[in-house]
Amino acid sequence: MKLGVIGSPIEHSKSPEIHTNFANQFDLDLVFEKYLVGKDECLEWVKSFFESGGLGLSVTLPLKEVVLEIADDISLRAKQAAAANMLFLKDGKIFADCTDGLGLVTDLKTKEIDIFNKKILILGAGGAAKGIVPSLLNGNPKQVIVANRTPEKAIELVAQIQELGGSQLKSSILMPSSLTLDNLENTSFDLVINATSASTLADQNLEVDSSIFKGAAAALDLYYSQTDTLFMQMAKEQSVAKVYDGWGMLVEQAAESFSQWTGFKPDTSGLLESRGA
Numbered sequence: 541m542k543l544g545v546i547g548s549p550i551e552h553s554k555s556p557e558i559h560t561n562f563a564n565q566f567d568l569d570l571v572f573e574k575y576l577v578g579k580d581e582c583l584e585w586v587k588s589f590f591e592s593g594g595l596g597l598s599v600t601l602p603l604k605e606v607v608l609e610i611a612d613d614i615s616l617r618a619k620q621a622a623a624a625n626m627l628f629l630k631d632g633k634i635f636a637d638c639t640d641g642l643g644l645v646t647d648l649k650t651k652e653i654d655i656f657n658k659k660i661l662i663l664g665a666g667g668a669a670k671g672i673v674p675s676l677l678n679g680n681p682k683q684v685i686v687a688n689r690t691p692e693k694a695i696e697l698v699a700q701i702q703e704l705g706g707s708q709l710k711s712s713i714l715m716p717s718s719l720t721l722d723n724l725e726n727t728s729f730d731l732v733i734n735a736t737s738a739s740t741l742a743d744q745n746l747e748v749d750s751s752i753f754k755g756a757a758a759a760l761d762l763y764y765s766q767t768d769t770l771f772m773q774m775a776k777e778q779s780v781a782k783v784y785d786g787w788g789m790l791v792e793q794a795a796e797s798f799s800q801w802t803g804f805k806p807d808t809s810g811l812l813e814s815r816g817a
């Protein structure tokens with residue numbers, strides 16, 4: 541079974557070890573490689589991967605949008621996210637899906653972080669935020685606020701998702717123009733999620749006020765990191781009880797992709813514990 545992950549850069553990717561762990565649970569004969577693929581060669585590369593016997597691909601930055609162009613079929617959640625993190629050759633056709641949001645929601649359940657009827661603040665309005673908002677809304681939170689340093693991008697994100705969401709988008713979404721709690725109408729949030737790319741930078745000057753964590757029960761950075769990100773440090777300083785990085789989401793989105801590719805649903809607990817998640 542030939543699988544892989546594509547992106548640029550790719551050397552940091554943990555996908556091969558995650559999928560090898562899953563394959564070992566079912567004694568599957570699996571080859572899972574990392575491939576350094578840039579945007580320009582992406583479509584040709586993907587075509588020849590599937591022509592040469594490939595079954596599935598994980599897709600990471602900066603290819604999550606461009607791969608939609610080669611897909612014959614796109615899931616609703618990938619359409620809503622306007623991005624895909626996995627490709628799958630099914631009945632001779634390339635199917636694109638976005639399993640990030642489901643990965644996050646599964647991880648939140650494992651961590652006993654409720655979203656039903658809760659208030660959620662999402663920082664950031666790029667691809668990472670787009671990938672998770674539809675799945676969070678499916679969990680019927682009371683309110684989801686997308687806040688971004690550049691407010692126009694938050695407005696655009698919300699409009700795009702509402703257009704594709706139909707009746708399932710029940711929550712109200714506001715677009716504050718700045719990120720202090722005062723400017724967020726003094727609402728306190730049950731869950732704060734960092735979907736900005738600030739944690740990936742050496743200088744993590746996240747432009748938010750620590751008041752956003754006031755009263756929050758949980759804070760989660762979508763980025764996975766060996767050490768606490770600035771966002772996580774700020775949350776801990778504000779006494780948020782449950783503070784996590786994105787390791788759990790990474791493992792769970794991979795598990796969903798793996799079960800679509802192979803038909804086997806892997807146990808994620810070993811991998812989650814290995815990182816203390």
Ligand code: ATR
Nearest residue numbers: 664665666667668689690693736737738745746747
């Ligand atoms: P991705 O697709 O990975 O989410 P992106 O599309 O570049 O990446 O979006 C990055 C997000 O992080 C954006 O919402 C960006 O805010 P702007 O739209 O204002 O650029 C946000 N971001 C990046 N660095 C930040 C920082 N230091 N503080 C706050 N937000 C930041």
